[in-house]
Amino acid sequence: MEKRFINPRFLVITGMILAGAIMRLLPHYPNFTPISAMALFGGAYFTNKKLAFIIPFAAMFLSDLFLGFHPTMLAVYLSFALIVMIGFSLRQRKKVLNVALAALSSSILFFVITNFAVWLTGEMYPLTVTGLAECYTAAIPFFQNNVLGDLIYTGIFFSVFELARLKFPVLANVNV
Numbered sequence: 267m268e269k270r271f272i273n274p275r276f277l278v279i280t281g282m283i284l285a286g287a288i289m290r291l292l293p294h295y296p297n298f299t300p301i302s303a304m305a306l307f308g309g310a311y312f313t314n315k316k317l318a319f320i321i322p323f324a325a326m327f328l329s330d331l332f333l334g335f336h337p338t339m340l341a342v343y344l345s346f347a348l349i350v351m352i353g354f355s356l357r358q359r360k361k362v363l364n365v366a367l368a369a370l371s372s373s374i375l376f377f378v379i380t381n382f383a384v385w386l387t388g389e390m391y392p393l394t395v396t397g398l399a400e401c402y403t404a405a406i407p408f409f410q411n412n413v414l415g416d417l418i419y420t421g422i423f424f425s426v427f428e429l430a431r432l433k434f435p436v437l438a439n440v441n442v
Contacts, residue, residue, distance in 0.1 A: 301416075
């Protein structure tokens with residue numbers, strides 16, 4: 267990593283993403299985690315696109331080492347990558363409504379992709395249209411927690427950083 271990346275802004279953004287990964291390890295309601303918030307935040311605040319993917323992915327992977335892996339991990343990480351890209355769209359438009367819509371869009375994206383992957387495994391639902399509908403229907407209670415968690419954690423990540431940036435102008439340096 268080049269020396270220019272190691273600055274207060276980089277350290278704060280990275281630290282917040284790592285804190286989000288640690289939150290995944292603590293007891294929580296099913297699907298009430300900061301996964302989407304980590305990805306949106308990284309995409310929105312790291313100006314270096316490589317870092318916007320690498321740091322959140324590394325944090326996610328580290329927490330997954332403790333949580334364990336499952337057959338639909340590829341779908342989770344694909345969703346995560348797409349959510350980082352949604353975060354890119356927030357870079358110049360970090361208004362409350364835009365961030366809330368990005369969080370909601372991330373929740374829907376994650377729900378559609380990961381539950382489709384669950385259905386594709388063929389382990390829990392028949393590989394039919396009815397089986398797919400059953401899979402999505404059974405996931406609705408988890409989706410509610412997912413949306414709530416995404417909205418709350420995204421609000422926390424973006425608000426905390428913006429407030430810190432106002433108090434500590436050095437965080438406004440956008441070279442990372």
